[in-house]
Amino acid sequence: MYSHLIDLNDYSVEQWNEIIKLARDIKSNPHIYEGACTGKIMGTLFYEPSTRTQMSFQSAMLRLGGGIIGFDNPQTSSIAKGENLKDTTKTVSGYSDIMVMRHHLEGAAKAAALTADCPVVNAGDGGHLHPTQTLTDLLTLTAEKRLTDLNIGVCGDLKNGRTVHSLVRALSKYEGNKFTFISTKALGLPEYIRKELIEGGAECADVSSIEEALLDLDVLYMTRIQKERFASDEEYERQKDVFVLNARKLKAAKKDLAVLHPLPRVDEITHEVDGDPRALYFKQANYGMYARMALILIILNYDGFKPKPLFEGESGGLKCANKRCIVNNEKGLKQSFVGGSDVLVCEYCEERVI
């Protein structure tokens, strides 16, 4: 069994903290870690282009002295056309010491991990999970701010933005954090996540504009609302400005506010904000490289860093209803569900069947 990273929740908060601590040490003492992965190879299988994530992983591996193979161009890559996911990933895993994978189908990284000959890191499986983004966000807050007792505003499409779900769930595991959700009614946080946060002890509030929330925030996590998510063009025109951060609004915020954004941005933060010392999103992108360096090092070098075992469970005749789930798109995979009598989810994409 290898130490795959498919879902951050396969590891404990203590293990997250271990990665974050190592990442900070690497940033402070980069020369110590040069050559730590000499002779190792990272396969980067980007079935869906994501140049920023890929370059972040590549620079991480190169700074550790390792090498990189892979593809980023599904249209012209022979390997991405027609061939079964397993045949490609199993073959490349035989050339690699660690394999980083991005795919448009949900559960694809987990499916690859079932047969891979090296550890697999999920660099995004459709809209499902993106655990290294969450590690990046946690590292940025640790280094630039703190992880506890924060009043955290989260702005954007909170219904469909699953990286936001992952982040707020992760932050709710640290003490004393409060959340303020800034969105439209229709694009608010799903009820089951809100329930989870509240049960974990986090306060939650909702507002419908950045200005309503900004005064008290310690952290403002900005994301994009896609135009097509609004109910109508009129609705979009009427509402879009209330979800844009500009220099004028920022005047009302705390002097030590941390403005984060996973990038790329479109128009949701105006360019005049970039010069404000509270704008940390470029720093955040840079922390992403250190988070990935720490992750690669831990996976390749530490014994005992094992995730929950992968398994292909029984289906009991059920079938995952998610068309974008890998189990419905890849020959040779079996329907598999995990959970209990009240909630049962697909093992690959976590879509609920009960």
Added chain:
Amino acid sequence: MYSHLIDLNDYSVEQWNEIIKLARDIKSNPHIYEGACTGKIMGTLFYEPSTRTQMSFQSAMLRLGGGIIGFDNPQTSSIAKGENLKDTTKTVSGYSDIMVMRHHLEGAAKAAALTADCPVVNAGDGGHLHPTQTLTDLLTLTAEKRLTDLNIGVCGDLKNGRTVHSLVRALSKYEGNKFTFISTKALGLPEYIRKELIEGGAECADVSSIEEALLDLDVLYMTRIQKERFASDEEYERQKDVFVLNARKLKAAKKDLAVLHPLPRVDEITHEVDGDPRALYFKQANYGMYARMALILIILNYDGFKPKPLFEGESGGLKCANKRCIVNNEKGLKQSFVGGSDVLVCEYCEERVI
């Protein structure tokens, strides 16, 4: 003169065995070879995408400590558009210590070798030659089985599959091998190759389904028959199953059968077979990396490993009739033929003119 690898037959069987022996030593003692190519650069010119072959070469070079430049994307690469093959390959060979090349035209690697400033390795020139696949197959059999006294079944399109031609010719140079060809009448092995095998002392048999052959085989080499190679759709529907290997058929085979496949597969081996210990095709893909490591090392480091000299011969007014031959597609190349009075072939693509 550089030690190019254009055609495996430019080298002796003893030299093949030397590569195989080194490859096995690298697999057993990888740390000895780390850094053996430090400071060296491999240019990888893939005019036709072949991600698996390319990644195999790249991981081989990286594991030896070398670096990689190149392209894999003819559509968007400026170098692959319009420019003469020679101008590109000569320039890149000036940046490289070894150059690996794949091209859709037959004879392209040989044409590049005429002017290159570094050794050239043929990673596939159209349907013509693919010598590192054959090296991979020989290494796999050496390590997992043996190279002599084998009953070898070869299944698929044996008429057009030139990598199969290369493999059976190579295996016929080792003692005591028997071949069983599994194909349709129309897609059987060409007569001139069968003649060559028999003259070399190898027994040959023909059957029209996997089941007829499987009982006695030591090796089953599977390849694909493309749907469009069958005489008609009805013919395809009627015949396709007899050329598919599945778990049921495999029950009748020897306990130590070796099932090989050059990959990628489509449907000719069912996924349930993957778990059978006799299914060696993923191991085979992995051996491909070690075969290429040995080849790179030998070409870059060993003196005296010289192939037959390249030359541009005289045409005597003849013209190669193969439209997919580089000599008919590249300015500045001269028609050139080799052989004797009874057989004369194009030096680039080996198409017979007499």
Added chain:
Amino acid sequence: MYSHLIDLNDYSVEQWNEIIKLARDIKSNPHIYEGACTGKIMGTLFYEPSTRTQMSFQSAMLRLGGGIIGFDNPQTSSIAKGENLKDTTKTVSGYSDIMVMRHHLEGAAKAAALTADCPVVNAGDGGHLHPTQTLTDLLTLTAEKRLTDLNIGVCGDLKNGRTVHSLVRALSKYEGNKFTFISTKALGLPEYIRKELIEGGAECADVSSIEEALLDLDVLYMTRIQKERFASDEEYERQKDVFVLNARKLKAAKKDLAVLHPLPRVDEITHEVDGDPRALYFKQANYGMYARMALILIILNYDGFKPKPLFEGESGGLKCANKRCIVNNEKGLKQSFVGGSDVLVCEYCEERVI
């Protein structure tokens, strides 16, 4: 402030000579420089494919022991689509120690340098500047010929070929050089450049065919005239041959003529010329790697190698009229002009406004 290389004229002739001297030493003693950039990363952002330039930079960095990240495929790269230039370049500069950039818009490299967290090298910004080509040309002449007292013929489209402008301006700063311009009337050298050359003390002559000039030349710098630059198809058919160099014409030239070409060529030099010892264009391509090695080393390692400071000047209400200028295509950039009361040019693309 970092040592960017945006425009060769930001540095002194003494500094050019320093780069050339180092490049020659690297070529003579490559092993001394192996590992000189170990642990360093070069980001290569090719918004416009230019495989030759990119591979030249990549092999340069790898031979120095450094690593490479980047993209070369704007069509399939997520980073090149939609996102603001600054967001991409700032992020990648955080992963990199040096960033090499090619872009179809003029001034793009300068715009990137304004916010980058590492030195930026301009590998071509539209038709504007391509300083590492000029360094390559100067190195080639230094090593194979000399930089002074040359009779230099320049053939091709001298009106639109801005790399030719850059080269003749550079060569005019060395003593005793004469220029002979070989082009059509309509495609001759712009008057303001000719004026600059003459004021600098260089003799200039014009001829309308290679043959008229060849007898007395020490250097013939060939470039392409695109068919569509001719006034009409008839004009093209009538004139094209006089701008083609072939073996017959070359017979009349000096025995130690140096024929250069930035490559790729189309038909302007026939392939029979390649075997002539005076044909130096493949050597020239190879010198390009050494020029870039020297440049990378100097930028990464030498203190005190600073260019003229970048600044965003005042616009005084003026607006750059060049649609292909970055200032008219990138949000957040301000119109900025430099010069005096008689001449005022856009800081990004150098288009004159007064």
